[in-house]
Amino acid sequence: MELGMVGLGRMGGNMAQRLLRDGHTVVGFDPDAAARKALADEGGGTADSLQALVAALPAPRAVWMMVPAGKITDGTVEALAGLLAPGDVVIDGGNSNYKDTLRRAQALAAKRIGYVDCGTSGGVWGLAEGYSLMVGGDQAVVERLRPVFETLAPAKDAGWGHVGPVGSGHFTKMVHNGIEYGLMQAYAEGFSILRHKQEFALDLHQVAQIWRSGSVVRSWLLDLTADALGKNPTLDGIAPWVADSGEGRWTVAEAIDLDVPAPVIALSLMARLRSRDDDSFADKLLAAMRNEFGGHAIRKA
Missing domain, CATH: 3.40.50.720 (NAD(P)-binding Rossmann-like Domain)
Incomplete structure (x- = not known):
């Protein structure tokens, strides 16, 4: 053709x-x-x-x-x-x-x-x-x-x-990408928990490789995660800044329009937005409020 x-x-x-x-x-x-x-x-x-x-x-x-x-x-x-x-x-x-x-x-x-x-x-x-x-x-x-x-x-x-009919292809891909947001966020949070359990000194690349076979969480995204951890176990040189190309936002908006609860996708989108705030006013205000009502210490910048 x-x-x-x-x-x-x-x-x-x-x-x-x-x-x-x-x-x-x-x-x-x-x-x-x-x-x-x-x-x-x-x-x-x-x-x-x-x-x-x-x-x-x-x-x-x-x-x-x-x-x-x-x-x-x-x-x-x-x-x-x-x-x-x-x-x-x-x-x-x-x-x-x-x-x-x-x-x-x-x-x-x-x-x-x-x-x-x-x-x-x-x-x-x-x-x-x-x-x-x-x-x-x-x-x-x-x-x-x-x-x-x-x-x-x-x-x-x-x-x-x-x-x-026309429109359904892009609608389906939109939801596909919304699901992708949630899956990626779950993997990211899970591996972060593993990394913070420092007394076990877990090898994250090894864990990812184990999960790739037989595990109920195995997937192509996990394959790619294992590949990334194998190349750069500590993710040196990667800034904690995550972009979004729009589909997650559209999925959350559609869920609201349809009265369909989608908390995982919505929160994964919020996590991406949060990653871009290098100087979070909201977090500063939280610290200030804790100091006001409880006298909790404020860490100076």
Whole structure:
């Protein structure tokens, strides 16, 4: 199948490579000339503009976007809307908010251009292991794109699926990432408890390796944790600052809207936000309050 790829960063570039290796034709566009060259070195076609990309694809066209959520995705969709023709389809493989996806799909539907949202998980390991793909969109359009999904997934019949109408793919990926927040936080807290039991002098890498086999807490995240602890047992040089890319916030907001209790996901998000406060006013005020009501000592900065 011939596919256009917009966004040839690490994940987009790896996805293009996986498609090329399975015999698909990929034409890619990225503002970064080095990213275009990397695709060309893998045997892919390149274009130096969206116009050139669309012109290089046979109709009906399929264009896969791997660009950051928000304004960049909006701008890309708007530009493609003016270039594509009825019967063409846009696939958004990024981490868009499903509400934005619904809006974009409606705008393209007015031009009879299809829109498929593909929640994508796999990160830097996807090139070798395959990607988990949660696909939303019209059944007929998704079926037309089946060869692409089967190639990108770990196997033709595993790791991907058409989960529902447009918007459902990104909604499912949003919740997936919310769960990920909770799992990561549980591992982080558990290993922190182990480390603080200093009289046992536990080897955290050893413990992680033990848990990887037979344990009810074994998982790919634990595999990656063991790998990280093996490389850097004391995590030297790593600042205790944890970013979030939005999906956890959206999951918590959706849980509130649906009256669904999600305390673990909510608290894991709060922990990430707390990690960024190097000079916590709240903690200073807590210390001051304890001093006021109980005369407890205040540690000077």
